[in-house]
Amino acid sequence: MLQKVVRSTIIDAPIERVWAVLRDFNSHDQWHDVVDASRIEGGERSDQVGCVRSFTLKDGNRIREQLITLSDREHKSTYCIVEATVPLQRYVATVTLKPVTDGGRTFWHWESTFATPPGMERELRDMVATGVYEAGFENLRRHLRAGADLRTPGSAPMPTALPMPMRCARVRAYGGPDALQPADGEAAAPGPGEVRIRQRAIGVNYFDVYLRKGWIPPLLPLPGVPGMEAAGTVLDVGPGVSGYMPGDRVAAMSPVPGAYASVRTLPAAHVVRLPAAVEAETAAALLLKGVTADMLLRDLGRVRAGTRLLVHAAAGGVGLLACAWARRLGATVIGTVSSEEKARVAREHGCQHVIVTRDYRFAEAVQQLGGADVIVDGLGDAAFEENFAALARCGHWISLGQATGGLRPLSPDLLVQKSATFSRPVVFDFCAAPGALAERAERVWAALADGSIRMPPIERYTLEAASQAHARLESRGTIGSLILIA
Numbered sequence: 502m503l504q505k506v507v508r509s510t511i512i513d514a515p516i517e518r519v520w521a522v523l524r525d526f527n528s529h530d531q532w533h534d535v536v537d538a539s540r541i542e543g544g545e546r547s548d549q550v551g552c553v554r555s556f557t558l559k560d561g562n563r564i565r566e567q568l569i570t571l572s573d574r575e576h577k578s579t580y581c582i583v584e585a586t587v588p589l590q591r592y593v594a595t596v597t598l599k600p601v602t603d604g605g606r607t608f609w610h611w612e613s614t615f616a617t618p619p620g621m622e623r624e625l626r627d628m629v630a631t632g633v634y635e636a637g638f639e640n641l642r643r644h645l646r647a648g649a650d651l652r653t654p655g656s657a658p659m660p661t662a663l664p665m666p667m668r669c670a671r672v673r674a675y676g677g678p679d680a681l682q683p684a685d686g687e688a689a690a691p692g693p694g695e696v697r698i699r700q701r702a703i704g705v706n707y708f709d710v711y712l713r714k715g716w717i718p719p720l721l722p723l724p725g726v727p728g729m730e731a732a733g734t735v736l737d738v739g740p741g742v743s744g745y746m747p748g749d750r751v752a753a754m755s756p757v758p759g760a761y762a763s764v765r766t767l768p769a770a771h772v773v774r775l776p777a778a779v780e781a782e783t784a785a786a787l788l789l790k791g792v793t794a795d796m797l798l799r800d801l802g803r804v805r806a807g808t809r810l811l812v813h814a815a816a817g818g819v820g821l822l823a824c825a826w827a828r829r830l831g832a833t834v835i836g837t838v839s840s841e842e843k844a845r846v847a848r849e850h851g852c853q854h855v856i857v858t859r860d861y862r863f864a865e866a867v868q869q870l871g872g873a874d875v876i877v878d879g880l881g882d883a884a885f886e887e888n889f890a891a892l893a894r895c896g897h898w899i900s901l902g903q904a905t906g907g908l909r910p911l912s913p914d915l916l917v918q919k920s921a922t923f924s925r926p927v928v929f930d931f932c933a934a935p936g937a938l939a940e941r942a943e944r945v946w947a948a949l950a951d952g953s954i955r956m957p958p959i960e961r962y963t964l965e966a967a968s969q970a971h972a973r974l975e976s977r978g979t980i981g982s983l984i985l986i987a
Contacts, residue, residue: 503591504626507612508634514645516600516607520576520777521750522641523596526568527554531748532644533637535559553583562586569593573778582615589625590616609638645746664689665697665736667764668987670967673724675715678971681761683964686726688764691739697766698753702785704730704760705962705970705983706818707879707902712758713971716907721758728760732775732784733987742769750775752784754792754938756929761967763987770935773942778950786818786959786982789928791945792938793901794822794954796931798830801899801924802875806831811863811873811891813880815852816843818982819901821957823877825851829953835870837863839977846980850955861905864890872896882906892921900925957981 512519522528527547530539539556541547542565547554553567564585571578576598582589594613601608611634617625664687671684691697709728712721721727732752735745745751753760755771775784797819798804810827814820815836824834828851836852838844844855854870856863861884867873872893878884881903888898898921900908911923932938948954958981962970970983 503614503616504622505614506626506629508630509610510638512607512609514607515605516598517777519607520598522748524548533640588618665764667762669726669762670964671724671726672713678968680713681968681971689766691737691766693740694768695739695766696745696769696772697736698733699736699764700731700733700987701781702732703728703985704785704789710971726761727758730754730789731760732781752788754789773939776946779946782984785984790818791822792941793819793928794826795941795944796928797823797877798827804830804832808832809871809874811835811867811876813837813878815847816980818957821850822954825954835867843980861887863887867891877901880905882908892919895920897922959984961986
């Protein structure tokens with residue numbers, strides 16, 4: 502006869518915070534007192550359905566459990582015992598979380614069914630109910646309070662944090678991709694208003710190339726670590742930081758370089774919490790590029806139904822997102838790419854009219870479509886004349902980058918010929934107001950969830966191979982986003 506154990510409780514923490522811990526199938530040795538050590542077999546991810554965790558209890562028993570289902574939408578997981586020295590037979594358990602609207606709390610429901618040897622029904626039922634479930638509720642509460650309580654009045658003082666060793670990719674002399682070299686360093690302890698993050702995935706952007714080449718020396722003094730975005734988990738926080746605690750899954754987007762590192766300390770204002778459904782690699786590939794696309798379409802281009810939008814490098818990280826999002830808004834999307842393969846990918850992401858060119862000739866084809874109301878230009882000087890020729894009257898030219906070299910000075914007398922406007926934005930200025938980065942990030946995650954944008958292809962490199970990633974980026978052969986795995 503199957504036994505059934507059901508226990509429920511309320512946790513005084515938001516559901517995303519609780520789920521960030523419980524969805525990690527290998528986290529229980531960090532918060533549950535009965536677990537001594539745990540590992541995921543075969544090197545699989547701890548949120549991969551089908552993975553097996555092998556762990557030892559502090560009483561010496563050994564258990565292997567398999568993750569059967571995991572739903573970020575329902576905040577629910579199911580797992581079973583596949584082998585154990587504890588005589589729990591045919592054990593299947595389900596964890597379900599529900600939000601409690603009063604006070605941002607979480608309802609946690611934990612239940613299981615299992616068989617036992619004759620005569621051991623009560624003993625094993627009590628062990629699961631009390632020793633595992635009820636103890637687990639209290640253990641998780643203590644785990645979640647570990648960071649927050651140290652910052653509340655009347656609590657124990659926070660221990661003094663120390664610098665932490667880290668690996669990074671550092672530029673010691675400006676130059677080509679080989680200027681990026683692996684190095685050791687330290688991530689400072691978080692000061693007031695700061696967060697220290699264990700970074701798992703790091704975004705690679707063309708702006709990082711400009712820094713490596715020494716085009717903006719004040720922004721990357723030597724020796725310097727490039728990189729503007731990454732994602733990972735919070736290690737610790739400094740005084741005055743609220744809303745983040747150790748273990749929280751986050752992404753960071755900073756106007757100050759330094760992201761090419763395994764551990765980084767930076768202001769909490771540059772950090773956003775990750776939804777349960779967004780993995781670290783996804784965030785590193787999307788955050789800066791997605792926020793940039795949001796700025797381009799919403800603030801500068803004011804793209805709407807009928808807008809004719811020209812996007813250069815339409816198969817790049819920003820290009821794919823801008824094309825897809827603009828198409829969802831009803832715009833006519835025109836893109837330039839350098840190969841037929843890139844043209845195919847651009848079309849798959851919403852680009853209706855693709856121009857394949859390696860010599861920056863596109864204006865005639867764009868004018869045949871009525872001219873561009875908005876141009877997103879990351880090419881720079883080599884496309885100067887063609888961009889102006891492609892503009893429609895009253896069009897807006899957005900200079901986003903300078904892959905072919907710095908743009909020459911633009912005369913107002915030239916713009917007046919078409920009553921055109923020109924802008925050269927810095928995306929971080931559009932995220933500087935309190936809460937602005939979080940608001941834009943939420944729009945990016947929502948656009949990904951509703952299909953307005955699609956995950957671009959991702960090329961992955963190790964942090965040690967950052968120079969190879971830069972060489973690949975400059976080859977004009979990339980499609981989508983590049984990330985570094987730390």
